Amino acid sequence: MSSGSKVVLFVVNAPEFFLSHRLPLAIAAREQGFEVHVATAEGLGVEGILVQGFVHHVLPFARSGQNPFNEFNTLVQLIRLFHRIKPDLVHLITIKPVLYGGIAARITGIQSVVAAISGLGTVFIASSIPARLRRWLVIRLYRAALKQKRLAVIFQNPDDRDALLSLNALRPHQARMIRGSGVALLDYPFLPEPDGKPVVVMAARLLRDKGVVEFVEAARLLQQRGLPVDMRLIGSPDPGNPTTVSRQELDRWAAAKLVRLSGYRDDIAEQYAAANIVCLPSYREGLPKSLVEAAACGRAVVTTDVPGCRDAITPAETGLLVPVKDAVALADTIQSLIEQPERRRQMGLAGRALAERAYAIEMIVAQHMNIYRELLDR
CATH class of the missing domain: 3.40.50.2000 (Glycogen Phosphorylase B;)
Structure with missing residues (x-):
């Protein structure tokens, strides 16, 4: 043509x-x-x-x-x-x-x-x-x-x-x-994980359907268990969406120091480079760009066993799946990866290979x- x-x-x-x-x-x-x-x-x-x-x-x-x-x-x-x-x-x-x-x-x-x-x-x-x-x-x-x-x-x-x-x-x-x-692979380089307290990042619009509430509840459970972890929530509310998280909820979470609220960011590659694990406990997706970017950056993923999310990873190789709307399973799986740094590293390597091959x-x-x-x- x-x-x-x-x-x-x-x-x-x-x-x-x-x-x-x-x-x-x-x-x-x-x-x-x-x-x-x-x-x-x-x-x-x-x-x-x-x-x-x-x-x-x-x-x-x-x-x-x-x-x-x-x-x-x-x-x-x-x-x-x-x-x-x-x-x-x-x-x-x-x-x-x-x-x-x-x-x-x-x-x-x-x-x-x-x-x-x-x-x-x-x-x-x-x-x-x-x-x-x-x-x-x-x-x-x-x-x-x-x-x-x-x-x-x-x-x-x-x-x-x-x-x-x-x-x-x-x-x-x-x-x-x-x-x-x-994903433009040159814009999302594969860098080694940072040292220090493990960092878990969720980057998404702050909607209930994205699993934001489950992410915060998982942070609460991990805090109760005394696990040293920095849970970071990147994104902003979407007032035009009926499932948006309210500003009052965000204020409560910030006051309780359950998660670090970073607001909207356009430097996701840098945010993932500063993280050890990327999390998206969404209820359903097409194929989430955030998980494609996580693979490119070589970060292990924890996401839900739902359409789109499970298709963005190679289960047990580049990330782990948890049941939808299950904050306890989410916390357990995040904890397991925090306690297994070598497994995280292998998942990150496999994720980068997946991005180069498919994304x-x-x-x-x-x-x-x-x-x-x-x-x-x-």
Whole structure:
């Protein structure tokens, strides 16, 4: 395929997510001759998109999504945008862009669609009556959005793929598997573990679904056991998310000196270099970037035995799995790795090898470019 002046449009909720997870892909598309457009909500990352020289479009994506009129307006704005710029290929990233963008692509006759399923969201694990109603609606939206002639749906773990296949939302030949968003290995060097009191780091948005409460409870248990450990929580609350941790909870944890609260940081490589163990007790993920970065930095991982998290490690080789929502098991497993420094070191070495083998950004970008060519040549 000679891409020439073909237009690719990335649609994603937040500009910050585009910059942190898809920027290398957009740069590669431009280098191959595409005219790159990016559509996101307003946010601090818009300037970063413009600095790259991409064409940016603002869409009214709402974080909570509780107002049906706002949601319908988002769909209408997507349809208008697709009509106006007539992209040759749209790459839809995260849940709302996939659902609304897929429907808009059908209405406007977009020829080639890539949908990136980076996790199905907590609606597929919640059990309340409102959650079941939302799940019923979301399933039907997936079926409508993914009914395209030239479609590739990229999954980060097999559980999400099998879930949508079982719901008849797509056909098997449309599914692709790419393990995460990749990592620039030179930016995440493998350095020896620090000496002194062991450090355990969790880096994530401060949401209950990320396992933040379990991490803090594990810190409480380890403190009660008299185990010398420095538990560090990196990230900030997300007021637009219904499962966010409140500022009052953070203040209580800080007052109790259970964890060290570092707030949002963009120097994760340095934070992991200063740690001995990386922890993510999430309830469900696509394939968490934090664990990919931990592997690149050569750090042993403790995470939950759930879709996405278990797929980011090689169990018992690069990290250990614990049951979801089990703070006692989390504390026990962290303690076992603190007490076995040589085992940690071997896991770190295996993690770096895994990152070099499966997560190098160059490999991830090449897989995406192959999908673009396949769709546009068809």
